[in-house]
Amino acid sequence: MSGFEGTIQLVYVLAAALFVLGLHLMNSPATARRGNQVSMTGMVIAGVATLILLIHDGTVTTTGWIVLIAGTLIGSAIGLYAARTVQMTAMPQLVSAFNSVGGGAAALIAIYDYINSESHAGGVLGSTTVFTLLDVLIGSVTFSGSIIAAGKLQGWIGGQPIIFKGSRLLNVALAVVAVGTAAFMLTTASLPALFIVVLAALGFGVLMVLPIGGADMPVVISLLNAFTGTAVAMAGFVIGNWALIVAGALVGASGGILTKLMADAMNRSLANIIVGGFGTGDSVVAVGAAADAHVRSIAADDAAIQLAYASKVIIVPGYGLAAAQAQHGVAELATLLEDRGIEVSYAIHPVAGRMPGHMNVLLAEANVPYPLLKEMDEINPEFGRSDVALVIGANDVTNPAARRPGNEISGMPILDVDQAKSIIVVKRSMGHGYAGLENELYFDPKTSMYFADAKKAMAELTAAVKTLVG
């Protein structure tokens, strides 16, 4: 390593250190923005170092420069446009899309490296090949898998688990082909074999995500995020670049942690999610006692009275709220209640929304101050002291059946909504949640059901409270 290359490598280490510092600053909402800026600074430094390296080396052809500059400009424009225009409800799709292109780029680096070294006499170095192959495998799976995930979230592909006859067998076959061919390539350099690996891995990615249902998306996105990180780290091994290795490892760790958190919050193992969604296997068994019990419905005026004369209200938002675009309506109602001196807070279950922490962003967008957003462990003891729990578009995460053994959601961590003095559930119908289970909360004598679309319900409630208190 010459002095020049050594210096560049050190600059990459500096960039990597700034990434770590940036992530560290994300441990509080107050410093998170600074963290992102620190991380961005690291990225600019790494970019400039790369540019200097390219210029200094002097082997980039004119066409090469045109290709690189055009590619970067076009990509940046696409990224900028997507980032500026995306709706906050569509964040999971965007993150998925970025996972996809990140993984794709990492795979392309390895593919190029392989083609390039294979075209030279002497073939491929043994130690590089393992990482090259891992990069190609993981990168390709991430690329196609994330496209499918984004398509499902965007509604281009049905959100329901898609399973056709023999799809699992085909998936296993593809995995065997991909890994088997890759193993073969460890001993024999072969370009056609590389294409087989790429195609099989792409197919595997598609078939891996297709059978996964919409509600499991938080886990899938986290997992694909971890994959992308790993692919980038492998690309770092392939080209011997420390910045890629460190950045990839950081992302891999982050994605891994989030995957575990999400899977735990859904009370499902990763294997269970990958193998197939809820409601696809055995027929659903209704919870016995609940089925014939009585449900009490409530009108806007009565609900408004309960809310207006409470001293502590906990709002429990679920994905239904975001789907109905009701977050601004909820925030307006909450502000109205707060102005009456009512203590309002939000109970956020870890899997509320379509990706980790999604609900917090949606409420932040509706100008809800972040100190009011409470995590499950923090808010659960407070339900007992609250007068009204207002459940909007959340279902399975409030079902007390989770505390009992013997059903689909047994053991799932839930919000203790049933501990509140009274409960109002805003819901369009008595339809089931993703677990296909009756929610026992709805049959609780303390519970009133307010059947309406979340957005409409918030407008009606706000109007009713205003009329009530003048």
Add this chain to the structure above:
Amino acid sequence: MSTALVTDLTIFILALLVGIEVIGKVPATLHTPLMSATNSIHGIVLAGALLIGLTAHNTVGYILAFVAAVFASANVVGGYVVTERMLKMFRRKAPEQNSPEMGTALNGHKGLKGILSRADKARSGDSA
């Protein structure tokens, strides 16, 4: 096993451990921005994409370099911009101009809350 490989592996494993330590402290409130931030960090793959240019001297090389550069730059630019956009929305207090209902509190007939709100308004007025 070469020294370079051992060095690379050491860096990888240490970075993984640092990542687990640092990420574990991020509150659930920020998990979406966190994922978006790590998304932009893996945009460093752009450096790798650009380095293809060093040895790309034929059509296949150029095509791969181009596609990789498009992918990676979309990733890195989009990632940082959208993370910044999200984090800007996280506020300790609700912004006053956007919620007319706060106005009633500001009129000062709501006891302590009104006084506090007025104090806030005065502070924000000073800093403006």
